Amino acid sequence: MSILGIDIGGTQTTVGVADRSGKLLLHKRILTPNVLGPMMNIGMILPAADEVVRKQGERVKAIGIGCGGPLDRKTGTLHKVSNLPGWEGICLTEIFSEEFGAPAYLDNDATAAAMGEAMSGAGKGVDNFVYFTISTGIGGGIIIGGKPYRGCGENAGEFGHMKLSDEGPVCNCGDRGCLEAYASGTAIARIAMEGLDAHPQSKLGSAEEITAELVASAAAEGDEYACEVWYGAMRNLGLGVANVVNALNPRRVILGGGVTKAGEMLLEPVRQVVEERAMHALVADVEIVLAANGDLTGVMGAIAVAMDAIGAANVI
C-alpha cells in the first residue's frame, strides 16, 4: 500500500508515491502553466499520477493534495486562488479519489509543505515554526505546538497577501502592494521585464523569456540590473519575514519553493533584513533556514497531509 502525493502549483505540479513510512519512492514533475486552466491541467496531472502509481506497483491507500489557498479543506474544494485562475469551486479530492479508489485529502500547499518539513525536514523536532513558499506565488504555513495552525476558517498563513504598501504593484489576487507582488517568482520576472528597456546593458535583455531563476543567475554573475531587481525583491521578502517574526515569535522560519533554489543568494539578504528590521528580542529567538526537502518540499508535504489524515505516522 502506498501514499500518493500531488503538489499542484501555478507553474508546475509534482506527483509522487511514498511508502507507508513516508519515504518518497518515485516522483514526476510536469509543467502545468495556470494559463491553460483547470481542465487541461488536471487532464495532465491525472496521467502523470497514474504513471508513478503504476510504476511503483502498489495500491494507493491515501492521497494528499497540496494547492494554493484559500480553500475548503473539509469539502476538498478550492476558493478563488490567486495563482490558479478558473479553479474556484473545483472539488479536487473527488477527482483524485475516484481515479485511484482511495480517500483524498486537500490542504493548503504551504501548510502541507510545513507538515512535510516537520515530518522529515528542517522542521523536524521544532515545535513552533513558520514556512514560506516562494514560488509562482507566496504562501505560508504555521506550526504551533507541533501541529499545523489553520485559523478559525482553516485558511491562516496567507503571508503572500500581506500588504507591504497601501499602493504598490498589482498582485495576482487583484489587490495591490502584496508581498507576492514584490517577491514571488512571477513578481521578480515581471519587475525585471518592466525595467529592461531602461537597462540595455543588462544581459537579461538577450533572454527569450525572463524568469526569477534567470534574474538570480545573472545577479550571481554580477549583472548590475539583475542585482538591483533580485536584491530589491529579497529586501521585500525580508520585510515580510520580519513581520511574521514580530507577529508570531517563531523558533524557526523555513523558506522553500522554486525561488529558494537560489540558496544563499536568497537566504543571506533575507536574514540580514530580518536582523535589521524585526525586534531584537525576537530575532534572537529565530533561525532562518532553507527547506531541507528542496524542490520535493511540496510533494513531501502532500504526502504528509495524507499520512496525517489516515494516522499512518506521527507526522508531527
Place this chain on the structure above:
Amino acid sequence: MSILGIDIGGTQTTVGVADRSGKLLLHKRILTPNVLGPMMNIGMILPAADEVVRKQGERVKAIGIGCGGPLDRKTGTLHKVSNLPGWEGICLTEIFSEEFGAPAYLDNDATAAAMGEAMSGAGKGVDNFVYFTISTGIGGGIIIGGKPYRGCGENAGEFGHMKLSDEGPVCNCGDRGCLEAYASGTAIARIAMEGLDAHPQSKLGSAEEITAELVASAAAEGDEYACEVWYGAMRNLGLGVANVVNALNPRRVILGGGVTKAGEMLLEPVRQVVEERAMHALVADVEIVLAANGDLTGVMGAIAVAMDAIGAANVI
C-alpha cells in the same frame, strides 16, 4: 483577599483592585509620561497602587502587571520597550511584590488585555481572536484555542512593529515604516503637527497641544485637515489589521486602547479597509469589534494575568 492589577503605559498608568472573581472594585488612573523615566514613574505608581489597596481594605493575594513588550515574563524584567525608554532591565515584579508582599506576574500589556477581554469582555467564549491595543504605541495579543499564544520566546504579537513600508516615518523603536509610526496615538498627533503649517485654516492650529483625541474630535466636526490625518491613519491601521487577518484567520479582532475611544470613527474605516484588502474567505470569518472593557481593558487584563497565574479562575 484581593487581586491588584497595574497597567503601565507610555502616557498613563491604571491601577485597580478586583475581588477573587475578577470583578473590578476600585481603580485609579495617573499620568505617567514616559519622558519622566522609570524611577519617577514607578515612584508615582507605587503610592497610587497603595491608595487603591488601602481603600479596598483587603490583603493583596496576587499582582498582575501589564506593560509594553518585548519583556521577559519569567524574570519579570523588561527588554528595550519602544514606549518606555530607559526601563530596560527593570524587574517590575520584584518592585511590586516587595511593596505588597504578594507574588507579582508581568505580561505583555496587549496579551494581558486579550486575556482580560477573554475573561469578561468581547473575547468571552471566542476561542481564536487577536487583540490590538492602539494607544501611545500599538501592541498585539493572540488567543488561540482559548489560551494566550506567546511564541517561542513569549514575545509574539508585536503587531505595532509590522512594516507597512520599507522606508516611512521613524518609529519609537528606532526603525521606520512600522504600523505604530502610522497609526498609534503618538503617530496621529505627530502627523497632524507635521502638516499643520500647510493647513492654517484647520482648527487644530489653535490647539495648545495636539493629541489623537483632538484630531478625532476635530475630524468628527468636519475639520478637513483633521479628517485627512485621521482617516489616513485609520487606513494604515486597517492594513495592519488586514495583514493579521490574512496571517492568522481569527474569528474576531478586538480593538482597544486609548485611541479606540473614537468608537465608530475608528471601527468603521478599519472594517472597510479589512473588507477591501484582506482575502475574501478570511474576511467572511472575522468580526471586528471594540474592546468591551473600554478604558479599563488594560487594568482588567493585568488582573486577568494575576488570576490566571494563581489559578484563581478559569480565566480562559
